[in-house]
Amino acid sequence: MSAISPLFLWLLPLALLPVIIHLLNRLRYRTVKWAAMMFLRSADRDASRRAKIRQWIILAARCLMLLLFLLALARLQSKGRLAQFFDRGSTMVVVLFDRSTSMELERGGSSGRERAVALLQQGLDELPAGSRVLWIDSVDQSVTPLSKGVELERLPMASSAEGPADITTMLKTALQEVARSGAPRAEIWIPTDRQASAWLPEGAGLPDWSEWGELGSSITLRVLDVAQVPPDAGNRSLQLAGPPRRDGEELLIPLRMIRDKEEGESVALTVESGGLSLQDDLLVEGRSFLWEQAIPLTDDGRELQALIRVPADSNDVDNTVAIAWRPSSAVKAKVESDSLLLGRSLRAGLLPRPGFREVLDNWAELDEGVAFWARDAADTLSEAEQAWVEAGGVLLQLPQSSELQPVDSDSGFLGVSDWNEQAGPLATEGGEALRLDLVEIQQIVPKTLLEGTEVMATLQDGSPLLTRREMGEGVVYELLSLPERNVSNLDAGFIWVPMLQRMLQEGRRAERRWGLQTLGDYDLPENAEWRSVDGDSSLHPERRTGRYTVNGNVVALNRDPAEDSRQQLSIEELEEWGGDLDLRVFEDRSEKADAEPSRVEFTGLIALFGLIFLALESWLLTLNVRRPTRPQTSWKEAHS
Amino acid sequence: MASVNPSARPFLDGAVLSRLSRMQLQVATPMLGSVTGMHRSATRGASVEFAEYRKYVQGDDPKHIDWQVYARSDRFYIKEFEADTNLRAYVVLDASGSMLFDSGNGSRFDYARRLACHLAYMLVQQGDAVGLHCCGEHENLDLPARQAPSHLHTLFDLVEQVEPKGESTLVDALHNLAERVQRRAVVLVMTDAFVPADELMDALQHLVFCRHEVSLFQIMDPQELEFDFNRPVRFVDLEGGADLVADPSVMLQTYLEGLENHMTALRDGCRKFQIDYRNARMDGDFETLLTSFLLEHAGKKAAAGGQRK
Numbered sequence: 025m026s027a028i029s030p031l032f033l034w035l036l037p038l039a040l041l042p043v044i045i046h047l048l049n050r051l052r053y054r055t056v057k058w059a060a061m062m063f064l065r066s067a068d069r070d071a072s073r074r075a076k077i078r079q080w081i082i083l084a085a086r087c088l089m090l091l092l093f094l095l096a097l098a099r100l101q102s103k104g105r106l107a108q109f110f111d112r113g114s115t116m117v118v119v120l121f122d123r124s125t126s127m128e129l130e131r132g133g134s135s136g137r138e139r140a141v142a143l144l145q146q147g148l149d150e151l152p153a154g155s156r157v158l159w160i161d162s163v164d165q166s167v168t169p170l171s172k173g174v175e176l177e178r179l180p181m182a183s184s185a186e187g188p189a190d191i192t193t194m195l196k197t198a199l200q201e202v203a204r205s206g207a208p209r210a211e212i213w214i215p216t217d218r219q220a221s222a223w224l225p226e227g228a229g230l231p232d233w234s235e236w237g238e239l240g241s242s243i244t245l246r247v248l249d250v251a252q253v254p255p256d257a258g259n260r261s262l263q264l265a266g267p268p269r270r271d272g273e274e275l276l277i278p279l280r281m282i283r284d285k286e287e288g289e290s291v292a293l294t295v296e297s298g299g300l301s302l303q304d305d306l307l308v309e310g311r312s313f314l315w316e317q318a319i320p321l322t323d324d325g326r327e328l329q330a331l332i333r334v335p336a337d338s339n340d341v342d343n344t345v346a347i348a349w350r351p352s353s354a355v356k357a358k359v360e361s362d363s364l365l366l367g368r369s370l371r372a373g374l375l376p377r378p379g380f381r382e383v384l385d386n387w388a389e390l391d392e393g394v395a396f397w398a399r400d401a402a403d404t405l406s407e408a409e410q411a412w413v414e415a416g417g418v419l420l421q422l423p424q425s426s427e428l429q430p431v432d433s434d435s436g437f438l439g440v441s442d443w444n445e446q447a448g449p450l451a452t453e454g455g456e457a458l459r460l461d462l463v464e465i466q467q468i469v470p471k472t473l474l475e476g477t478e479v480m481a482t483l484q485d486g487s488p489l490l491t492r493r494e495m496g497e498g499v500v501y502e503l504l505s506l507p508e509r510n511v512s513n514l515d516a517g518f519i520w521v522p523m524l525q526r527m528l529q530e531g532r533r534a535e536r537r538w539g540l541q542t543l544g545d546y547d548l549p550e551n552a553e554w555r556s557v558d559g560d561s562s563l564h565p566e567r568r569t570g571r572y573t574v575n576g577n578v579v580a581l582n583r584d585p586a587e588d589s590r591q592q593l594s595i596e597e598l599e600e601w602g603g604d605l606d607l608r609v610f611e612d613r614s615e616k617a618d619a620e621p622s623r624v625e626f627t628g629l630i631a632l633f634g635l636i637f638l639a640l641e642s643w644l645l646t647l648n649v650r651r652p653t654r655p656q657t658s659w660k661e662a663h664s
Numbered sequence: 665m666a667s668v669n670p671s672a673r674p675f676l677d678g679a680v681l682s683r684l685s686r687m688q689l690q691v692a693t694p695m696l697g698s699v700t701g702m703h704r705s706a707t708r709g710a711s712v713e714f715a716e717y718r719k720y721v722q723g724d725d726p727k728h729i730d731w732q733v734y735a736r737s738d739r740f741y742i743k744e745f746e747a748d749t750n751l752r753a754y755v756v757l758d759a760s761g762s763m764l765f766d767s768g769n770g771s772r773f774d775y776a777r778r779l780a781c782h783l784a785y786m787l788v789q790q791g792d793a794v795g796l797h798c799c800g801e802h803e804n805l806d807l808p809a810r811q812a813p814s815h816l817h818t819l820f821d822l823v824e825q826v827e828p829k830g831e832s833t834l835v836d837a838l839h840n841l842a843e844r845v846q847r848r849a850v851v852l853v854m855t856d857a858f859v860p861a862d863e864l865m866d867a868l869q870h871l872v873f874c875r876h877e878v879s880l881f882q883i884m885d886p887q888e889l890e891f892d893f894n895r896p897v898r899f900v901d902l903e904g905g906a907d908l909v910a911d912p913s914v915m916l917q918t919y920l921e922g923l924e925n926h927m928t929a930l931r932d933g934c935r936k937f938q939i940d941y942r943n944a945r946m947d948g949d950f951e952t953l954l955t956s957f958l959l960e961h962a963g964k965k966a967a968a969g970g971q972r973k
Contacts, residue, residue: 053896053909059762059772060858060888060923061901061908067918068910075914 032098039091042083078644085641092634096627116207117151118158118198119144119170119215121182124189125587126219129255130338136250137184140215141176143248147213148174158201162189162222163567165197185567186341187544188584189222192231195245203239215248218593221586223601233603245607251592256338259284260291261588263342265314267540268349274318275328275349281306281313282588297330297347298322319347326350329557329571329578342588346571348539348580357528360399366422369507369515370398373524396531398524400424400506414496418531420524421502428467428511432485437464437512440489443481448492449501449526450480450519459518465489467511469504490523497549501527543569543581673820675778680951681785687958688790689753689783689850717741751850752793752809754841755780757823758855759800760832761903765856767887769946773828775883776854779944781823782954783852788816795849796822799837801830801903809849831903832859838867848875857882861929865937872937879940879957882930886947891919 027033058064121144127137134142148157148170157170161181168181176182191214202210216222224230265278281291288309295302297319306315319330327350334343357374361367374396397412400422405413413419431438440460445452450460465483473479474493480501481489491502507514514520548554548565556563557571557578565572571580593601595609720729720740733741757780763773784794788811795809796819805822807815834855841851851871857864857880871878893912900907912919927943934941940960944953 050896050909050911053898055898055900056893057765057902058899059765059856059885059902061899061903061905062858062860063919063922063926064899064908064910064915066922067915068908075917079911079914 027098027100029097029099032094035094035097036091039087039094041090042086046083082641082644085637085644089634089637089641092630092637096630096634099627100630115154116156116158116202116205116210117148118160118201118210118212120160120162120191120194120198120212122162122189122191122214122216122222123182123185124162124219124222125186125339125342125583126217126222126589127189127250128184128186128339128341129217129259131250131253131255133256135184135339136215136217136255137182139250139253140248141182143250144213144215145176147246147248148176156205156207158198160194160197160201162191162194163187165190165194167197167201184341186569186583186587187567188225188587189219190225191216191223192228195231199236199239199243202243203236209242209244211244211246213246213248215250217251218249218598219587219589220591220593221584221589223593223598226586230601230603233605236605243605245602245605247598247607247609249595249609255284257284259338259342260334261339261342262332262334262345263585263588264345264347264540264582265585268347270321270351271318273321275321275347276316276318277330277332277345277347278314278316279332279345280585281308281334282590283308283311283313284590286310291334293317294333295319295330296333297328327578329580331558331571341569342583344569346569346580346582348571348578350539357396357398357531360397360401361422363400363425365508366400366506369520370524373507373517373521374528396420396524396528398422410495413498413500416497416531418498418527419500420527421500422506423469423504425506425508425511427469428506429470430467431465431483437466438468438483438485438487439463439465440481441484441486443490444478448480449523449530450490451526458522463489463513463519465505465512467505471502471504499530539578540580540582542584543567544584546579546581549575673781673824675774675781675823676785676820677778677782677950680954681782683951684782684786684954684958685789687786687955687962689787689792689958689961717743751787752795752845752847753783753787753850753852754795754797754809754845755784756834756837756841756851756853756855757796757798757826758832758834758853759798759805759826759828760834761800761829761901762832762856762858763828764902765885765888767885769885772856772883772885772946773826775944775946775950776881777823777826778950779881779883779953780852780854781820784816784819786958788813794819797837797841798822798826799833800826800828801833804833804837831905835859835863835867838864839870842867842870842874842876845874845876848877851876851878852881853878854881854883856884857926857930861926861933864930865933868934868939869937872939877940878937879942880930880934881942881944882927883944883946886945889923889945891916891923 121140123137127140128135130136131139151157151172153172155172157172159168159170159179159181160166161168163181163185166181195212195214198212202212261282263280263282265280268275268277270276283289286309288307291306291308293304293306295304295317317332319328321328328347329349330347332345332347336343359367359370359374361370396418398420401424405419409419430436440463443450443458443460445457450458452458460481468483468487468489471488471491473488473491476493478492479488479490480492483489487504489504491504493500493502505512505514507520509515546565552575554565554572554574557573560570562568563570563572565574565579565581569581569583571578573579598609599607601607717730717733718741720742724742728742730741730743733739757773757776759773763771763776765772780796784796787794791811793809793811794816796805796807798805805826807819807822832855834853834857838851838853845851853868868878868880891912896909896911898907898909931941933939940957942953942957
């Protein structure tokens with residue numbers, strides 16, 4: 025047994041205070057010359073036994089009350105058998121369901137996901153009545169309450185899916201739900217195959233759970249380890265190893281096959297393209313086999329869609345690669361400015377690279393190829409311009425020189441006090457932050473912000489420097505100063521160039537509605553019309569790889585290669601990941617009886633006993649004491 | 665009649681005596697006095713109050729023959745009349761150590777002395793004889809009953825000098841008194857009655873058996889009745905016994921039960937033997953106690969009527 029606030033345990037000797045006070049009172053008697061000793065002696069001899077016992081009980085009750093009060097302050101808790109005895113089950117359970125690709129790997133004849141569903145069903149059936157259960161899906165992080173008696177096998181959110189899982193983010197969502205619910209105790213169940221990419225994505229450090237403070241001490245993480253059962257042998261994962269490249273009349277597609285054995289084997293490779301299905305035998309060896317698969321282009325060479333598969337094995341969902349290719353168009357950026365200086369700065373910042381992007385001046389060339397548009401003009405957009413933005417374009421709005429006003433500062437300039445480092449064109453990337461602390465703004469456009477506008481950078485006087493506003497699928501950035509001498513030092517380039525580059529990339533992503541995407545990284549546009557190219561109704565662009573037609577464009581969604589990684593976290597690494605959280609790893613929940621149970625805090629029980637002793641003491645103190653009646657002056661009065 | 669100046673005695677209240685001067689201590693029991701007085705005599709006498717008829721026997725004085733009865737019945741009957749006499753009263757003052765108890769209302773013995781002296785004064789005033797007996801382990805004063813005012817001085821002097829001490833000898837004193845006093849008298853016992861109730865009742869019963877009219881004044885202090893202590897106390901026995909350290913809250917209920925039982929036993933016993941029991945609280949009105957005592961005795965006498973014992 026331990027105490028959450030052990031400092032109060034040092035005060036336990038104070039529980040003897042009533043005894044000490046009682047003894048001191050006994051020593052502090054006064055002397056009284058008494059006449060009616062005959063009554064005193066008999067009282068002391070006979071009836072005080074019961075009264076003395078009552079006095080001792082009152083004294084004991086007071087000592088126990090003090091003791092229990094101090095123990096309640098110390099917040100005792102136990103992890104051992106005692107906790108097991110008192111542990112009556114959780115009042116709230118949150119399930120973090122990982123249904124990433126790796127969970128489809130078969131283990132003992134059933135996939136890890138199926139095994140997880142079975143274990144979860146068993147656990148849910150054993151929950152006491154009144155327990156509240158929430159389900160967090162790895163596909164979209166959605167939170168769904170489950171009712172008692174639900175059959176998990178029938179739930180769509182328990183069916184197979186692909187795409188990565190982010191356990192850290194799911195757990196944070198779960199903790200938020202627990203905190204919101206105010207449940208005194210909660211369990212978080214995590215069925216997992218311990219795949220490292222789900223728990224610790226590449227480049228991510230150990231999560232810090234200390235911000236959850238006291239909430240963390242009332243939560244138990246039960247990791248249901250489906251990786252305890254070794255996967256069935258003979259799994260092959262087929263993944264896209266790079267962007268396809270055209271070689272004459274063929275499209276070369278770099279592919280990688282991840283195997284669980286070293287020995288060479290012949291694998292039948294099927295390529296479905298242009299209505300044809302071609303089969304090839306591939307001699308593979310080693311655990312990771314890389315090659316380029318050639319697929320003939322169609323006559324016009326404009327686009328190609330293909331599915332490349334290997335035979336089904338112990339994981340059916342990692343055997344297919346989808347291809348949707350067409351010659352890449354240049355990423356175009358349009359610069360529109362009457363200022364020579366500004367135009368030059370914009371072009372310099374966009375840094376056109378041969379074959380990849382070009383800067384246009386002609387508005388007539390504003391088409392789908394233009395991803396980024398920078399202009400200094402009036403706020404109002406024409407209908408066509410607005411439509412371009414709403415279709416996914418990124419517009420950078422710059423002020424005209426006549427709109428600028430000097431900043432109100434003794435030094436003549438203002439620095440940037442705050443900016444969005446998490447996302448957007450000023451974000452910290454690769455651990456390197458932009459040096460907005462070196463920015464000096466001398467002139468600015470005072471601006472009243474429209475509703476829905478996000479401030480990306482703020483000056484020292486609180487006025488905005490850069491704002492962002494979404495418009496349909498597109499974005500409008502507004503810079504309220506200019507990269508010109510005597511206006512700001514943005515022309516120095518250390519902010520200007522990366523900002524423009526990132527805005528361009530953002531437009532590029534919006535512009536990309538054709539070709540290869542990674543499942544989990546692809547945001548299906550709202551209200552988009554989509555269908556599976558293969559006509560498979562079970563496929564969904566948010567959950568399953570494949571080829572989809574989205575708003576008339578073809579998108580091939582493939583798995584994140586990290587999902588094929590066999591790297592697993594050990595139990596110790598899992599516990600390290602959990603930090604101060606109470607993390608238990610079980611093969612299945614029935615192991616709970618053998619495993620060390622969760623912590624149980626006894627504060628409530630202690631407080632209850634304290635109240636009982638208080639009631640007992642109060643009752644004993646208020647027992648009626650009979651007193652003789654007023655002395656009678658005559659027999660008549662005594663017996664009337 | 666008495667020439668005692670009440671103001672000269674610290675335990676006499678002249679104002680009270682003045683207010684009570686019209687009242688007299690009357691007894692229901694016929695007395696056997698030595699002189700003519702205001703009380704009914706146990707023997708027949710020459711008063712004007714008709715008592716009864718009896719048959720004439722040789723030797724009776726013929727002048728007492730009721731000739732009208734003879735005329736009606738042709739038999740000789742003698743008319744007898746009540747005799748009036750004075751009474752003799754004995755004040756028994758408990759002088760044991762327990763009478764020194766004082767919780768701030770004055771000592772119990774002072775109260776008893778005051779009571780005794782007031783009654784003695786009134787009795788001598790109305791022509792009755794008063795005697796005194798102080799009983800204690802170290803005091804055994806005995807003053808015979810006299811009705812002379814000078815005797816009252818002697819009584820007061822004695823009462824003033826008495827120092828209560830030691831264990832109670834009340835029971836023995838009452839038994840001795842019952843044996844010693846041959847002719848019926850009024851016995852006024854002033855005590856705290858902190859002796860076994862059965863023994864005390866035995867002694868009082870002895871007195872009643874000897875045809876004395878007994879009044880028991882149990883004088884008690886409010887602290888003895890309330891026992892309102894809120895911390896441990898070392899009780900020191902006033903009669904010289906071992907002291908006792910105790911937590912009064914522990915023994916409160918049992919003490920009060922014992923006290924109540926004792927007082928009930930005394931009350932019931934006194935009722936049974938027609939002993940006048942009075943419980944006097946020392947914080948109570950002294951004059952009211954006296955007044956009620958005198959009035960009730962007057963009422964008893966009136967109720968007793970012509971009954972002869």
